[in-house]
Amino acid sequence: MTDFSNLHPDLKKALEGVAGFVKALCGTAPTQEELAVALNRYFVKKEICDTLVANRGEAEKKDGE
Template sequence: MSDFKSLDPELRKSLEAIATFVETISGTAPSQKELALVLGRYFVKKEICDTLMAERVSLLEKEL
């Protein structure tokens, strides 16, 4: 399991990008609690996993 005691700068930028997107679309920035709520939902976790797996396969194919 990953150690989340400190955030990698790339992860921080991604979370900030999500917050900015939500604010642009909805007019209000999400709180950290709201982001945690939606990121913990099954559908979002499944989408993240599927995207990561596809990215890993793509990177492996490029190495061949």
């Protein structure tokens, strides 16, 4: 399993981007607890998985060229 004791700078930046997006749309930034709840929803997990699989497939296509 992935070790999350230290967040990669890109992951931190992505979470900050999500918080900024929510703030822009809703007027207030989400708390870390609110982000955790949202990220644990099945739809969000499925979307993340689908995106990773698609990106990995594109990377494999480029490697095969």
